[in-house]
Amino acid sequence: MTSQRARYVPAIILTVSLFFLWGMANNLNDILIAQFKKAFTLSDFETSFVQQAFYLGYFCLAIPAALVVRARGYKTAIVIGLLLYAAGALLFYPAAHYGEYRYFLAALFVIASGLAFLETSANPLMTELGDQAGAARRLTFAQAANPVGTLAGVLIGKYFILSDIVQNDAQIAAMTPAAREAFYRTEIQAVQTPYLVIGLVVLAFALIAAMVRFPDHRETEEAAEVTVTPRFVEVFRHPRLLFAAVAQFFYVGAQVGLWSYTIRYAQANVPGMIERTAADYLFASLLLFGIGRFAGAFLMGRIAPSRLLAAFAGISLLLAVAAGLIGGMTGLLLLVGASFFMSIQFPTIFALGIDGLGPLRRAGASLIVMAIIGGAAVTAVMGHLSDIAGINMAMLVPAMAFLVVLVFALCQPRRPITMDH
Template structure:
């Protein structure tokens, strides 16, 4: 008989039969690597925003289309990815995701040759489609490969590979994409047409090399995944006799619906802050683009440190309480950045990354906690909530164009308030159930 265990939110649940044993160790290693790979792609977008703003002379709202198409790809492909995973298993979904990721990276070559912003957006959409498959697969797989009682903690440890990938992405952009050449409008006007065209073209071409290398590495992972054993079916909760479930069934789980909303606003806050960190540093601290990238690099180092610290703290504090604490501090720091500005505002904006660290995986684990055979469907809905990265980043870009980049940060502050409210409500519900 299975003994009761404690769920991610701190409430008891009937024991489950998770996947264990050495057979799936290679699958576990590849799965953790996926968190690294999509971290590279996600945060290279922050570099691309600065690069495309210069190369295509875009407004802040215009640059937001980088994140809009990227996270729209997540939104559109999350459900199909879940269907592929349910029908054909983890391996099929992961290999499909890796192939799409590589295809999108390869599309950067013709996009650069044509020097068309729209083709780059198409390439980013294809990459995001691949990442939707990877995230829809990897997140629930990490919660299933082990003891359900430590699902949130295990997912946080796996997600620690994500900021390492993000840091790598920023370093790639810092040293291999950003040139450090920043002509103002007056200087560009005084240049002859040929020199101006050569400048724009060199800035566009700078993105090609890094993405060709990324494509090669991702294809290598796809080939490796073909020869590794992955679980085919989700483990059942004790007493469960069903094999799947319908999307309508998950609507009966208010905690999941709350997690979808919280994830929408959290991802919007995170993506918005990182997308405009370089712009914020330029406007508030007088930084150049490379110095702004350094500020973003520090943000990601703090994010990684927060992920490790948060995972360790979960051994002593209920995940939902830690989520409330970190969301509250993120809210306060974003408010300082949005209201005070200047160097102090930049420090606050950078520091907020430490406290953003555990929010995505903790919301995810709390949201799918107790869903049993509906875990994969619930996971796809939470992944769909990543569309917040498109909507709220666009809103920040619009506010920036109208009122300045400093006040645009208040969009993220309001988003953290939603996450805080979710954590408080779930925490009170868990206390009453206990």
């Protein structure tokens, strides 16, 4: 077993890097929302198109990704995912050249299509690379790279995309047409170089993945004792999995919505705050999120996952409600604090949902990945409510989403999560 584990060390290292790469892509969207709102003079609802296009890619490609994993193995799925990710990032260059919002949305859809392949592959792969006794430890280690990627995404956005130029509506209106056009053009082209570099780096990862040795997909199925290929429709016979997919839909919507509008909330509630300073609060949110993941993993050794999920979801709900009703700097700090308690919700819902599925585990995983479309739906509702009643009231939408997660957690058995293979 030691020689087998050593043989797949490069594959393990590469797979861990995937968690970093998609974390970075996801949270760069939060920066893009602030940037595009200014560059294209969008309403809050129109800025939600960023997340709608992005998470639609996840929804559309999750099942095809699972089918590719099943038919051709993890390596093929990962290479396809990285190539799509790279292609989408490189498409930002012509999108910035033409200066059309819709072209950026198309590029984001392509990026997310690639991420659907990566997420559908990486989570189960980490449990199958090496001995089964260390499966949970390997997956926890890999997930630790995700919040590091999210922090990197915010830092890239803050220093290479967001500007420190403060122009209010009156100042922009007072510009000459030529100056106004130049201002908007500069803001649009700010995304060009960072995404070009990201695209080239991800393309290099794709080339490396093509050369790295991964377990043959037939080997992993034999290790998992899969003797009969289950039909995907069989997952709909498992109520807990379906409830988990619903809970994940609302959780991802709450997470994406809160982070998408953190910069917007900060600027609306703290007069005079510029985008780069507001991005610091988003960075703090993600830092607390990463700390919370480690703290949650520690607490799960002493508290049943479903009970801890209920506690964290309930606290997130209260903090989101308080942020919506109190506002100001206090509301902003409460909003930032909610990220600590969001930390364990995605992986815990995921693990509870596929617990006990056996050979249906991969199909069940793809169903939960499809539920990520909640990031598009909830963000759109928040944007629409913000345009009507203000950004503070929009924070009550993720609060209601956390309520769904709380109900899901309270309905689960209070026992450890098993690792089915």
